Amino acid sequence: MLFVLLPVQAADVPLEFDKPEQGQRYQDLIEELRCLVCQNQNLADSHADLAQDLREEVYEMVLAGKNNEEIVDFLVARYGDFVLYRPPVKLSTWLLWFAPFVLLLAGIFLVYRFARARAQVPQQQQLSAAEQSQLAKLLKEEDKS
């Protein structure tokens, strides 16, 4: 027998919106916001009761005409930056935001230095005229034997 696996819709009842724009905004918001109970899921994915409650809060705020910033602020005021999958840039998150770029630059610098060092190697090892003639002599002897 064949089973078709459909993506599980966390919200059991299809929600109704006044405008399609609101539905899109709702979807974007619940995908960006993190569930506090199952912390590796967003509100859209989570089946926790709290996630259901928070989806409802978001839904009602979207319907009430609140903008994304107001809705996110509402949740941050209650649950902290933890609800955001995209943490704000501030002093305590600088390392999180900028360390990857610093590491990338450091990596580019190291590769550059390494490549340059290698490029210089053959030049240093070029044989002098005396060594060249000695090499030619050795090769000749090799051919004879």
Added chain:
Amino acid sequence: MRVKYLVPMIIFVMLTGLFLSGLHKGDPTVVPSPLIGKPVPAFALPQLNDGNATLTEQDLKGEVVLLNVWGSYCIPCRQEHPLFLELAKQKVVDIYGLNYADVRLDAMNWLKQLGDPYVKSAFDEDRRVSIDFGVYGVPETYVIDKDGIIRYKKVGAISEELLAETILPMIEDLKKQQ
């Protein structure tokens, strides 16, 4: 020896330090509350034992109080319950209850069976007020000062140790403050 060869060693030691500090940072599922240092959110909820009476944030002001979020379905609540009963018996601090996502009769029976340490319990059936408190699991316990400012929040059951070492000293401190 050239300093260059020490670099991997230094990086290794630094990473080990980072990971060790991460390991001992405590429970990663506990989310720090942004409400610490903020006033108790305004609310008006029916009381558990009397649906006609309300409990509001004003009732929590004036004295240092504990607010315990609980539910009759919640196993850790049972575990911490005797500690609250003892506190109430010794009249150390007023404890208010915030009953979360429960059925009224279940909650009332629970208190009848196990004892009721709460001065009053609010009945938050639709969980809206609990969301304002940033509740994300039961039990949770808040220490609230005389001015109605939230001073401390514990997510999960309180233990004898936590009570003796953290909560009770904090209550004593807050009582002294004017």
